[in-house]
Amino acid sequence: MKLTTVKEIYKNREQYLDKEVTVGGWVRSVRDSKTFGFIVLHDGTFFETLQVVYHDTMENFAEICKLNVGAAIIVKGTLVATPQAKQPFEIQASEVVVEGTSAPDYPLQKKRHSLEYLRTITHLRSRTNTFQAVFRVRSLCAYAIHKFFQEQGFVYVHTPLITGSDCEGAGEMFQVTTLDMNNVPKDDKGAIDYAQDFFGKETNLTVSGQLNCETFAQAFRNVYTFGPTFRAENSNTTRHAAEFWMIEPECAFADLNDNMDLAEAMLKYVIRYVLENAPEEMNFFNSFVDKGLLDRLNHVVNSEFGHVTYTEAVEILEKNNDKFDYKVFWGCDLQTEHERYLTEEIFKKPVFVTDYPKEIKAFYMKMNEDNKTVAAMDCLVPGIGEIIGGSQREDDLEKLEKRMDELGLKKEDYDFYLDLRKYGTTRHAGFGLGFERCVMYLTGMGNIRDVIPFPRTVKNCDL
Amino acid sequence: MKLTTVKEIYKNREQYLDKEVTVGGWVRSVRDSKTFGFIVLHDGTFFETLQVVYHDTMENFAEICKLNVGAAIIVKGTLVATPQAKQPFEIQASEVVVEGTSAPDYPLQKKRHSLEYLRTITHLRSRTNTFQAVFRVRSLCAYAIHKFFQEQGFVYVHTPLITGSDCEGAGEMFQVTTLDMNNVPKDDKGAIDYAQDFFGKETNLTVSGQLNCETFAQAFRNVYTFGPTFRAENSNTTRHAAEFWMIEPECAFADLNDNMDLAEAMLKYVIRYVLENAPEEMNFFNSFVDKGLLDRLNHVVNSEFGHVTYTEAVEILEKNNDKFDYKVFWGCDLQTEHERYLTEEIFKKPVFVTDYPKEIKAFYMKMNEDNKTVAAMDCLVPGIGEIIGGSQREDDLEKLEKRMDELGLKKEDYDFYLDLRKYGTTRHAGFGLGFERCVMYLTGMGNIRDVIPFPRTVKNCDL
Numbered sequence: 001m002k003l004t005t006v007k008e009i010y011k012n013r014e015q016y017l018d019k020e021v022t023v024g025g026w027v028r029s030v031r032d033s034k035t036f037g038f039i040v041l042h043d044g045t046f047f048e049t050l051q052v053v054y055h056d057t058m059e060n061f062a063e064i065c066k067l068n069v070g071a072a073i074i075v076k077g078t079l080v081a082t083p084q085a086k087q088p089f090e091i092q093a094s095e096v097v098v099e100g101t102s103a104p105d106y107p108l109q110k111k112r113h114s115l116e117y118l119r120t121i122t123h124l125r126s127r128t129n130t131f132q133a134v135f136r137v138r139s140l141c142a143y144a145i146h147k148f149f150q151e152q153g154f155v156y157v158h159t160p161l162i163t164g165s166d167c168e169g170a171g172e173m174f175q176v177t178t179l180d181m182n183n184v185p186k187d188d189k190g191a192i193d194y195a196q197d198f199f200g201k202e203t204n205l206t207v208s209g210q211l212n213c214e215t216f217a218q219a220f221r222n223v224y225t226f227g228p229t230f231r232a233e234n235s236n237t238t239r240h241a242a243e244f245w246m247i248e249p250e251c252a253f254a255d256l257n258d259n260m261d262l263a264e265a266m267l268k269y270v271i272r273y274v275l276e277n278a279p280e281e282m283n284f285f286n287s288f289v290d291k292g293l294l295d296r297l298n299h300v301v302n303s304e305f306g307h308v309t310y311t312e313a314v315e316i317l318e319k320n321n322d323k324f325d326y327k328v329f330w331g332c333d334l335q336t337e338h339e340r341y342l343t344e345e346i347f348k349k350p351v352f353v354t355d356y357p358k359e360i361k362a363f364y365m366k367m368n369e370d371n372k373t374v375a376a377m378d379c380l381v382p383g384i385g386e387i388i389g390g391s392q393r394e395d396d397l398e399k400l401e402k403r404m405d406e407l408g409l410k411k412e413d414y415d416f417y418l419d420l421r422k423y424g425t426t427r428h429a430g431f432g433l434g435f436e437r438c439v440m441y442l443t444g445m446g447n448i449r450d451v452i453p454f455p456r457t458v459k460n461c462d463l
Numbered sequence: 464m465k466l467t468t469v470k471e472i473y474k475n476r477e478q479y480l481d482k483e484v485t486v487g488g489w490v491r492s493v494r495d496s497k498t499f500g501f502i503v504l505h506d507g508t509f510f511e512t513l514q515v516v517y518h519d520t521m522e523n524f525a526e527i528c529k530l531n532v533g534a535a536i537i538v539k540g541t542l543v544a545t546p547q548a549k550q551p552f553e554i555q556a557s558e559v560v561v562e563g564t565s566a567p568d569y570p571l572q573k574k575r576h577s578l579e580y581l582r583t584i585t586h587l588r589s590r591t592n593t594f595q596a597v598f599r600v601r602s603l604c605a606y607a608i609h610k611f612f613q614e615q616g617f618v619y620v621h622t623p624l625i626t627g628s629d630c631e632g633a634g635e636m637f638q639v640t641t642l643d644m645n646n647v648p649k650d651d652k653g654a655i656d657y658a659q660d661f662f663g664k665e666t667n668l669t670v671s672g673q674l675n676c677e678t679f680a681q682a683f684r685n686v687y688t689f690g691p692t693f694r695a696e697n698s699n700t701t702r703h704a705a706e707f708w709m710i711e712p713e714c715a716f717a718d719l720n721d722n723m724d725l726a727e728a729m730l731k732y733v734i735r736y737v738l739e740n741a742p743e744e745m746n747f748f749n750s751f752v753d754k755g756l757l758d759r760l761n762h763v764v765n766s767e768f769g770h771v772t773y774t775e776a777v778e779i780l781e782k783n784n785d786k787f788d789y790k791v792f793w794g795c796d797l798q799t800e801h802e803r804y805l806t807e808e809i810f811k812k813p814v815f816v817t818d819y820p821k822e823i824k825a826f827y828m829k830m831n832e833d834n835k836t837v838a839a840m841d842c843l844v845p846g847i848g849e850i851i852g853g854s855q856r857e858d859d860l861e862k863l864e865k866r867m868d869e870l871g872l873k874k875e876d877y878d879f880y881l882d883l884r885k886y887g888t889t890r891h892a893g894f895g896l897g898f899e900r901c902v903m904y905l906t907g908m909g910n911i912r913d914v915i916p917f918p919r920t921v922k923n924c925d926l
Contacts, residue, residue, distance in 0.1 A: 001716050001717060001718070001721060001890075003716055005616070005684075007616060024684075024715075024716040024889070025684075026681075026887045027887070043684060044682055044683040044684035044685075044715070045616055045683070045684055045685070070886045070887040071887050072715075072716075072887040072888060072889045074716070099716070099887075099888070099889050099890070100858065100884075100887050100888030100889055101887075102885070102886045102887045103885045103886060106885075106886050107886075122678075122879075123678040123879035123880075123882060123883070124678070124682075124882065124886070126678070126679055126682035126683065127681070127682040131682075132682065132683070135618060135620070135679070135683070136618055136683070138619075138621070139613075139617075139618040139619040139620070140613075142609075142619050142621075143609055143613045143619065146605075146606055146609050150602075150603075150606045153468070153470060153508055154602075155598060155599055155602040156601075156602040156605050156606065157598065157602070157916050158601070158605075158691075158708060158915070158916055159916065159917065160706060160916070160917040160919060160924075160926070161624065161668075161691050161693075161706055162637070162668075162693075162705070162706055162919050162924060163924070163926075164924045164925065164926075165926070172641070174625070174639045174640065174641060174661065175639070175640050175641065175644065176637050176638070176639060176668065177637065177638050177640065177644070178635070178637060178638065178695045179644070181638065181640070181642070181644070181647050181655050182647075182655060184644050184645075184647060192644050192645060198637065198695055198697075198705065198921065198922075199705075199919070199921075199922060199923065199924035200922040200923075200924075201924065203924050205624075205625075205639065211926075212916065212917055212926060215585075215586040215587070215589070215926075216589055216598070216916065218489075218590070219507055219587075219589035219590040219594075219595065220507040220508070220589065220595070220598070220599070221468075221487075221488075221506060221507035221508055222507075222508070227690070227691065228621075228624050228690065228691065230624075230625075232641045232661055234661075242625070242661065242662075243623060243624055243625055245621060252487075252507070252535075253464045253466055253487040253537070253562070254464060255464070258464060395563065416585075416586035416926055417586075419586060419587065420586070421563075422565070422566045423533045423563075423565045423566060423569050423570075423587070424489045424490070424533040424534050424535040424562075424563050424564075424565045425535060425562070425563030426487070426535045426562050426563055427464075427562070452621070453620050453621055453622065453623070453675065453679065454622065454623040454675055456623060456625050456662070458661065458662075459661075459662060459663040460662065460663075461623075461625060461626070461627045461662035461663075461664065461666050462627070463623070463626075463627075463628070463674075463675060463678075463879055
């Protein structure tokens with residue numbers, strides 16, 4: 001259907017003023033006096049609404065007056081400026097056609113609903129202001145990430161979701177199977193007969209695309225993956241989801257400094273893109289969700305990120321151990337409270353912490369010359385803590401094999417990965433950005449369930 | 464590292480000629496005479512290679528001469544024009560530093576390898592010309608799709624991968640579980656106790672994001688999802704994969720014609736984008752993979768797609784039944800041979816077939832007034848057959864419930880979906896584009912295993 005969008009009207013108002021337009025959308029409210037009435041219309045293309053004035057000269061005046069919140073209508077009329085009113089213009093309707101009514105028990109009435117309640121109606125909550133803003137920003141944020149990497153010639157690799165290997169041994173995984181659970185086939189030794197499973201072996205949902213990405217980086221130099229990843233962790237927190245999206249770039253001929261430069265440039269690009277392309281939504285978050293949001297994001301765009309080694313960071317934090325639930329010491333993993341203290345209190349801006357003890361990081365990270373720390377980096381941001389984790393990768397075959405031996409990893413499971421070090425190995429580095437954490441950071445939303453269209457968490461898999 | 468890319472050199476050659484540049488990449492070949500030698504270097508950023516000339520004045524001349532295919536090097540030197548030679552320029556190297564050698568058993572020697580062989584080394588095959596071209600085009604194609612929708616204000620929805628519902632009852636699904644397969648818990652009736660599973664119920668991998676997308680279309684008007692989908696089908700063909708990506712737009716206030724216009728505009732946009740942004744790769748496909756490719760794609764960009772109803776198509780095809788393995792009759796599902804005949808022999812361009820018998824289409828498609836056919840469309844393209852399938856959706860609550868009853872679908876499983884028809888229903892439509900099929904169409908590659916970075920098919924889940 002040829003409809004003018006509310007976005008077009010707001011963005012190019014001069015072009016539409018005093019002209020006839022046809023718009024379609026959903027009723028946010030209706031109020032009428034005896035001879036005329038007002039409809040607040042939202043068409044989904046823009047955060048702001050459009051006021052429609054209708055009159056009893058219309059045949060279906062009574063029908064319109066009775067419309068419930070949520071009804072769909074198509075309005076023809078003239079756009080007129082309203083310099084005295086709150087809204088900049090309104091439509092003087094010549095025709096209001098009801099596309100679809102809204103039953104009286106519509107769960108979204110014109111009042112404020114709690115986020116908890118809205119989580120019980122995921123199929124309708126995106127019609128509210130908050131979720132209009134969240135999911136539009138989420139979409140723009142995803143696009144900005146693609147745009148950033150594509151403009152620099154990165155190749156987007158679709159790493160696989162179903163995997164036969166537990167990449168980094170990273171925690172609990174979901175099993176994927178077509179075996180009959182009522183009657184799991186066993187082999188003659190009594191073990192599960194995975195030869196009968198779809199892939200002929202045990203398979204799981206991926207926890208990271210990194211190792212696959214590395215194979216592509218050694219072919220295309222600069223690559224990224226952006227896809228779903230999974231954790232079967234039994235943690236019912238505001239920050240954990242069982243299914244979430246992750247961005248993982250990987251660059252050949254790149255070291256840890258290149259990696260941090262890339263992460264900083266990417267974050268700034270994404271923030272700028274969202275601020276420019278969703279000003280209405282970002283103002284809404286700043287007013288109603290997180291008062292300091294715009295200041296904080298603008299500050300990030302305009303600061304150079306800080307840099308501190310893990311060892312230095314521990315020295316700083318140890319002096320403040322009285323403030324922490326978990327006391328800091330060299331060798332400990334940093335908790336969110338420590339990360340936030342560093343970025344919020346000490347640096348007052350995003351900061352990279354580098355060179356972590358090898359014991360608390362993954363086997364593939366490049367060993368530093370001290371043989372105690374690895375070339376890892378975490379990027380910490382105010383309000384969140386860690387948002388990005390990355391590293392230079394061990395590119396030396398011998399050192400990598402030695403580290404795998406120390407950790408008891410089976411080398412035959414990583415043949416392909418070791419091949420990359422045998423055939424034209426390069427210094428290379430990459431990182432992972434949790435997409436949902438990024439959206440939370442950009443919107444100020446406090447619960448990961450509210451930035452995922454249909455969240456999957458422990459005991460929760462609706463729709 | 465600050466390296467000039469081969470792409471930059473090719474695209475802005477004037478800027479680099481007679482200047483010193485530093486490049487990094489992998490050796491495609493080395494040949495030497497006594498006092499100098501040539502390296503063909505590929506750096507992954509561009510389809511073409513760069514010739515490097517090195518001399519025995521270098522300290523490590525002997526080391527360079529011995530480099531194997533696949534070795535990684537960093538070259539410093541002067542870019543000079545070579546008007547007499549096949550290649551437009553070369554680097555006269557002042558320094559060649561070996562970043563990583565390549566072991567003698569490197570599986571990719573300088574000869575043509577079969578696609579079948581290359582499938583056995585998915586971690587290395589992207590270093591070959593064919594897969595450089597395929598996966599760069601795949602990346603550009605994905606980006607073009609995002610760009611197309613984002614430029615028109617569509618909201619990108621991440622529909623869930625793990626799902627508790629079998630959306631369209633569409634065939635075999637993969638089960639997702641954290642239950643112990645060795646000891647599946649049973650309840651007191653002897654049934655599997657899914658209350659103990661991660662989500663507290665039986666869950667599977669999604670086969671389509673459409674129904675979720677519809678909920679967002681009724682909030683944002685124009686939305687799309689672009690993510691992985693899964694089929695546990697036991698079909699070992701060149702066209703089926705267990706894991707593949709799908710694009711599914713959904714538009715409110717849109718009918719079947721709007722839907723076809725959108726599909727046609729999208730396909731043309733994507734083809735144009737790839738032709739413009741990967742001319743070297745597309746020429747390669749045209750020369751070595753599929754001779755008529757460029758003509759065909761240019762023809763598609765410049766034609767208006769044809770339109771024919773299913774009933775008309777059947778009439779046309781019935782006259783040619785002697786040419787088909789499966790004979791055509793009204794009510795039958797069209798096979799690839801029929802589809803290709805229509806688009807290749809009859810229309811000689813892409814064609815939309817519309818208004819299929821309701822019996823062979825899904826329950827949610829809008830019933831036409833004849834009560835026999837539904838407002839469905841398939842887009843057929845030469846060389847492939849069906850590439851897109853879509854429909855207007857049934858937006859009338861009563862008719863939808865009636866159809867679900869006829870088909871024996873449980874309405875309580877679709878509460879959320881029926882709600883969309885209760886609260887502000889709109890005419891709306893959408894389609895699905897199989898991403899891999901699109902990449903095959905754009906590249907002329909004949910096997911889906913060769914357009915997926917790490918393909919998952921029956922009994923095959925490597926890396």
